[in-house]
Amino acid sequence: MSQHTDVNKYGEFGLIDHLTKDFKPRLPSTLLGIGDDAAVISNDKGYTLISTDLLIEGIHFDMMYSPLKHLGYKSVVVNLSDIYAMNVRPTHITYSIAISSKYSVEALEELYAGIKTACDLYNVDLIGGDTTSHLKGMAISVTAIGVTSEKDNIVYRSGANAGDILCVTGDLGGAYLGLQLLEREKQIFLSNQNIQPKIEDHKYLIERQLKPEAASDAIAFFKKVDLIPTAMIDISDGLSSDLMHICRASGVGAFIEEVKVPMSEDAKIMALEFNMNPISCALNGGEDYELLFTVSPDEIEKIQFMPGATIIGEMVDRADKLTLHTTGGKIYPLEAQGWNHFEL
Numbered sequence: 109m110s111q112h113t114d115v116n117k118y119g120e121f122g123l124i125d126h127l128t129k130d131f132k133p134r135l136p137s138t139l140l141g142i143g144d145d146a147a148v149i150s151n152d153k154g155y156t157l158i159s160t161d162l163l164i165e166g167i168h169f170d171m172m173y174s175p176l177k178h179l180g181y182k183s184v185v186v187n188l189s190d191i192y193a194m195n196v197r198p199t200h201i202t203y204s205i206a207i208s209s210k211y212s213v214e215a216l217e218e219l220y221a222g223i224k225t226a227c228d229l230y231n232v233d234l235i236g237g238d239t240t241s242h243l244k245g246m247a248i249s250v251t252a253i254g255v256t257s258e259k260d261n262i263v264y265r266s267g268a269n270a271g272d273i274l275c276v277t278g279d280l281g282g283a284y285l286g287l288q289l290l291e292r293e294k295q296i297f298l299s300n301q302n303i304q305p306k307i308e309d310h311k312y313l314i315e316r317q318l319k320p321e322a323a324s325d326a327i328a329f330f331k332k333v334d335l336i337p338t339a340m341i342d343i344s345d346g347l348s349s350d351l352m353h354i355c356r357a358s359g360v361g362a363f364i365e366e367v368k369v370p371m372s373e374d375a376k377i378m379a380l381e382f383n384m385n386p387i388s389c390a391l392n393g394g395e396d397y398e399l400l401f402t403v404s405p406d407e408i409e410k411i412q413f414m415p416g417a418t419i420i421g422e423m424v425d426r427a428d429k430l431t432l433h434t435t436g437g438k439i440y441p442l443e444a445q446g447w448n449h450f451e452l
């Protein structure tokens with residue numbers, strides 16, 4: 109134990125692999141342990157899905173621009189998103205907080221008002237949690253649970269095949285650009301407190317960052333048209349990084365067509381204002397919480413008319429790796445540049 113290896117050596121995903129490599133599921137009821145958006149446990153009458161997230165003040169949220177009500181809402185929604193990403197409806201959450209004395213009861217009431225709004229909208233019950241003290245800020249841990257009686261409806265990251273169609277819900281890059289905007293206005297405000305933030309013109313981007321929604325409509329649509337995607341993940345780290353998770357788990361490659369990647373006009377304009385390439389924001393910006401999924405080519409007509417969904421590419425053989433086909437006709441290798449929390 110005298111060694112001191114820097115956690116940056118592994119990166120987030122490498123570190124998880126390293127720490128958990130000796131924890132192979134030992135019970136027959138553990139259908140799936142570590143490695144997907146949620147774990148799957150089988151019980152007498154069905155299957156329980158469980159996913160958990162930890163959010164730390166100063167790393168995942170900034171009190172300068174996260175209203176507590178929004179934070180409560182977002183912290184629930186991003187967790188529910190992991191259950192939806194398995195094609196299952198979430199049913200319950202537990203919510204744990206560590207808080208310093210700088211937070212008043214009124215502040216926490218705001219947080220819980222946001223939690224309540226999310227529970228009402230997504231129809232889930234808050235069933236427990238834990239409350240403890242924190243030396244200087246706030247930490248939040250949310251666990252989301254979903255149940256299903258149909259094992260075959262559960263969609264993993266690992267089911268994609270070469271030839272499958274690659275689709276995404278909603279639009280991408282907005283949450284990242286909303287964050288850039290909030291950060292810029294924060295810096296301006298810190299340097300001169302008389303200047304009020306100019307964010308009213310960019311409501312959509314700010315909302316994408318502070319009040320994201322989980323893609324529950326997509327799950328309802330799949331059920332309605334009797335479609336089970338072959339693989340699925342929610343886009344929390346960025347399109348490139350999350351597509352790489354599907355490719356790794358499924359043992360396939362993929363290409364994305366740049367021209368097809370959906371972005372809002374607001375996001376494109378804001379990217380240019382920040383001197384960024386819009387497509388990089390869509391590929392590498394995180395926290396959009398849209399669903400990235402693959403569909404067998406036999407089912408293409410079911411997806412062509414899916415509201416808000418876009419076909420952005422195709423899965424290919426592993427040997428063909430992950431590439432971006434640019435509008436200018438070039439082919440670039442895609443690299444995952446998702447959030448590395450240790451480098452923040």
Ligand code: ADP
Pocket residue numbers: 124128141142143144145146147160161190344
């Ligand atoms: P997501 O972005 O969908 O929340 P993560 O990348 O956080 O997923 O986690 C990937 C997998 O690793 C999940 O199965 C998660 O439960 C597991 N995992 C993450 N951190 C730990 C940890 N400290 N110990 C055990 N398992 C972990």
Ligand code: MG
Pocket residue numbers: 144145189190193341342344
């Ligand atoms: Mg996820």
